[in-house]
Amino acid sequence: MSKQLTRRGLLATGISASLLGSVAFAAAAGGRKLVVIVARGGMDGLSVSPPVGDPNYAVLRGAIAIPASAALKLDETFGLHPKLANLHRLARVGQARIAPAAAIPARIRSHFDAQDLLENGASRVYGASSGWLNRALNTGPAPLKALSVGAQTPLILRGPVQAQSWSPGRGLDEQAERLASMLQDLYAGDALLGPAFASGLQTEAMADALNGATPIDARNAGALAVSTARFLTAPQGPSIAVLSLGGFDTHARQGAVDGQLAGRLQVLDETIAGLESGLGATWKDTVVIVVTEFGRTARVNGTLGLDHGTASTLVLAGGALKRGGIIGDWPGLAERSLFENRDLAPTLDVRSVFKGVLVEHLGLDAARVNAAVFPDSAGARAVTGLV
Numbered sequence: 001m002s003k004q005l006t007r008r009g010l011l012a013t014g015i016s017a018s019l020l021g022s023v024a025f026a027a028a029a030g031g032r033k034l035v036v037i038v039a040r041g042g043m044d045g046l047s048v049s050p051p052v053g054d055p056n057y058a059v060l061r062g063a064i065a066i067p068a069s070a071a072l073k074l075d076e077t078f079g080l081h082p083k084l085a086n087l088h089r090l091a092r093v094g095q096a097r098i099a100p101a102a103a104i105p106a107r108i109r110s111h112f113d114a115q116d117l118l119e120n121g122a123s124r125v126y127g128a129s130s131g132w133l134n135r136a137l138n139t140g141p142a143p144l145k146a147l148s149v150g151a152q153t154p155l156i157l158r159g160p161v162q163a164q165s166w167s168p169g170r171g172l173d174e175q176a177e178r179l180a181s182m183l184q185d186l187y188a189g190d191a192l193l194g195p196a197f198a199s200g201l202q203t204e205a206m207a208d209a210l211n212g213a214t215p216i217d218a219r220n221a222g223a224l225a226v227s228t229a230r231f232l233t234a235p236q237g238p239s240i241a242v243l244s245l246g247g248f249d250t251h252a253r254q255g256a257v258d259g260q261l262a263g264r265l266q267v268l269d270e271t272i273a274g275l276e277s278g279l280g281a282t283w284k285d286t287v288v289i290v291v292t293e294f295g296r297t298a299r300v301n302g303t304l305g306l307d308h309g310t311a312s313t314l315v316l317a318g319g320a321l322k323r324g325g326i327i328g329d330w331p332g333l334a335e336r337s338l339f340e341n342r343d344l345a346p347t348l349d350v351r352s353v354f355k356g357v358l359v360e361h362l363g364l365d366a367a368r369v370n371a372a373v374f375p376d377s378a379g380a381r382a383v384t385g386l387v
Contacts, residue, residue: 032320032361033232033286034240035275036133038154039268040115041248043292044306045313046344047261048084049098053077056333062300064256074098078326082257083266086273087317094323097386099353101331102314103294103346105380107339109308111249114293119156121351123376130159132354133240135373137161140364146240149228157242164238166231168224221245221267222274229278232286239362245271248292252303272317284319287361287387291315291350297342298333310343314353320361320387327353327383348383355382 051057052068053076071079072088078100080088090096105123108114113125121132128135133156137144146163148154157163228241247264254261268290276283295312316327328348331337339345351374358364358373359382370377 031282031285032239032363033279033282034357034362035228035232035286035288035318036156036240036242037268037271037288037290038115038118038156038242038244039248039264039290039292040111040244040246041250041292042111042114042294042296042308043248043264043312044250044254044261044296045100045102045292045311046295046298047081047254047256048265048313048315049074049078049080049100051077051100051330051333052079054333056335060298060300060333064254064300064304064306066256070257075325077330081262081265083262084269086269086276087315090272090276090317095319095321096315096317097321097324097327099314099316099327099348101311101328101344101347102291102350102353103311103348105349105351105377107310109294109310111293111308116155118291118293118350119154121354121374121377128375131156132351132373133157133242134159134161134163136358136362136364136369137163137240139358139368139373140362144240144362145238146242147228147231147238149224149241149243154242154244168227221270222277225271225274226278229275229280229282233279233282243271250296250305251301251307252305254300254305287316287318287320287357289314289316289353289357295344298338298344299342310339311346312344314348314350316353316357316386322385322387324385327386349377349380351377351380352383353386355380356384356386360384361387 046057046061047066050066050071052066052071058065066081070082072082072084073079074091078098080091087096104114104117106117106125108117108125117125119131120128122128133146137146138161146157148157148163148165151167153163153165228243231237232241245264245268250261253259272288275288279286291314292312295309296306297309301307331345331347335341337345355369355374358369359366366382374380
């Protein structure tokens with residue numbers, strides 16, 4: 001078997017990252033980039049962007065409230081968690097905004113069901129078998145290409161259009177290389193598995209070329225983000241990348257300025273900073289969306305944590321953003337304003353933000369986005385003026 005479809009074989013033949021990009025990805029439309037970060041577990045929006053100017057916030061949160069003196073100020077009502085220093089820096093120059101009360105279209109507190117709805121883009125759980133971002137790939141004037149970063153392709157990118165997938169790790173040793181060669185021979189005549197396996201080898205080889213054959217530790221958020229950015233900026237690289245960050249299910253001992261959640265927010269901040277650094281000049285043409293399946297309860301529980309809630313903070317970052325204030329309305333935290341007397345009430349459907357980004361940033365047709373990408377979503381009007 002020829003070496004040229006194995007990782008080492010590709011590198012040994014001197015194939016450049018440019019050519020690998022041409023093999024693996026079709027041309028991206030317009031050079032604009034979109035990165036979606038899914039914060040899994042139910043990220044607490046009231047800690048991501050603490051509404052320290054709301055008089056009910058400190059009362060509801062008690063010992064886990066972020067003190068106004070520690071919050072990184074956005075305006076008279078909102079700040080950012082102190083671990084989000086890079087995001088705050090971007091906000092100060094108009095390259096980050098928050099939607100502080102965003103939610104999926106149905107009121108669900110199950111992780112599995114809520115993540116399904118977040119990623120399928122329908123109006124009900126299991127309302128679509130494909131992901132909304134996969135459906136978006138063939139909606140524009142030219143097909144878009146996407147990259148999934150992680151061990152599994154998330155639902156948001158699953159569907160009829162094959163997305164590239166890269167799972168960072170220690171790389172393949174000699175024995176694994178031989179196994180890859182055997183599998184490639186085995187799948188050579190398979191119309192489905194053959195191209196998929198070859199594509200995976202090409203993506204892995206491209207990762208090696210872009211990273212100088214240095215293995216990337218998936219636990220190093222900044223390095224992982226920089227490597228993701230290198231894929232996006234490779235000649236004819238993908239337009240879209242999706243990453244998942246876990247660990248946001250903080251039922252007990254959540255912490256405040258420091259602690260369990262603070263550690264996860266620091267990882268998120270390092271990820272955004274790594275993307276900015278790795279993208280370089282392309283950052284000005286990039287939008288990053290950070291979204292979660294649901295928020296947490298407004299009141300702290302008896303174990304100094306928070307239970308599954310409803311609305312949370314959606315974060316936008318990137319050099320392509322227009323400067324602006326908060327996105328959507330703020331319902332407040334007065335008892336009469338809480339959803340079911342326990343949660344931050346949603347005022348914005350997350351699909352409204354997704355639509356606005358797809359149409360205004362990636363140039364997709366609004367009618368097709370409404371009909372094909374987000375069916376049955378007439379009530380979720382696109383947010384305009386984001387880019």
